[in-house]
Amino acid sequence: MVQRSLRCWRCRQRGLFQRAILQSGFGTYTIAPDDAERQTRAIMAALGLAPTAPDALRQVPADRLLDAIRQVTGGDPTRGPGVVADGIVVPHTPFGPGAPPVAPDVPLLIGHTATETTGLFPPPRAFTLDWPSLPEMLPAAVHDAAGLIAGFRSLHPGASASDTYFAITTELGMGRNARIAADRHAALGRAPVFAYLLDWPVMPQGGRMRSPHGLDLPLVFDTLSRAPGAIGPDYAAAQPLADTMSAAWTHFARHGNPNGAGVPHWPAYRLPQRETMVFAAISAARADPLGAEQALIARYAA
Structure with a gap:
């Protein structure tokens, strides 16, 4: 979703977007051209390809490409490929420090999975x-792993070590970036912001995927029967959630506000309350549901 985020906020396309929905990709950081070139060369080398043969990438199976990215990044998505702020096509990082507001009057719906x-x-x-x-x-951005882990364990005493790893890495990346983007757009006071968190554990692979990246797509588009790999064959339990989320996204696309028939009251995101819709077995809006986790990230990570 980062590419869509950047398209929305680019100066050249100002006026084309009447609403913006950012799902798990927020344009809060971009990659410097030199870093992008180093990443590309490293991934090509991991694939056994010459850096001067980009067309050969079209023949690489997706699984092999993901393995190469995993090898180069060590499993840290913040070290992976991304959008380059070249000063021309992407003039600046849209939500970066000091970046001028490009689309201050565009209503924004923004969120991520748990x-x-x-x-x-x-x-x-x-x-x-x-x-x-x-x-x-944990990623290198964590400068006090012991303190961060202890903090997350105190918040979630029943969590396993793997649960804690995924919670920390999610909030260090997508969670923090969603917060930055929502805060900055809301602070402009020009257009409403609606934030969400999707916390719906899925059953494929023995449930180990929990609430993974991309889970919101079959729910938002109400295509559960076509996503057995993501939702599982018994998708009927998720149908009420799909009904709610698809209705909210449709209302927002039409009116710039997700509230309407079939959707629990969803207040706009304002500072400092940070009201957020938590989509779960029982969906409801909560004030800053990840505030404690984000305070730990701010304290123990760069």
């Missing part, structure tokens, strides 16, 4: 972690 990183090429060990091995698995 465990994004189960679906973002995590290291295989991530699903079977024990507590002693957890600190070494």
Whole structure:
């Protein structure tokens, strides 16, 4: 969704977008051209391809490409491929510090899933972690792993080491970036912002994927029967949630506001309350549902 985010906020396309929905990709950071070139060369080398033969990438199976990205990034999605702020096509990082507001009058619906990183090429060990091995698995941005882990364990005492890994890496990446984008757009006071968190554990692969990246797509488009790999064959339990989310997205596309028939009251996101719709077995709006987790990220990570 980052590419859509950047398209929406680019100066050249100002006026083309009347609403914006950012799902798990927010344009809060971009990649410098030199870093992008280094990443590209490393991924091509991992694939055994010459850096001067980009057309050969079209023949690489998706699984092999993801394995190469996982190898280069160590399973950290923030170190992976991304959009380059070249100063021309993408003039600046849309939600970066000091960036001028490009679309201040566009209503924004924004959110992420509870465990994004189960679906973002995590290291295989991530699903079977024990507590002693957890600190070494966390991204380099974490400068006090012990403090961060202790904080998350106090918030979620029943969580396993793997649960904690996915919670931390999700909030360090997608969670923090969603918060930055929502805060900055809401602070302009020009157009409403509506924030959401999708916390719906799915059953495929023994339930280990929890609430992965991309889970919102079959729910929003109400295509559960076509997504057995994401939802599972017994998708009837998720149908009420799909009814709610697809109705909310449709209302927002039509009116710039997700409230309407079939949707629980969804207040606009305002500072400092940060009201957020939590889509779950019983969906409801909550004030800053990840505020404690984000306070820990701010304290113990760069």
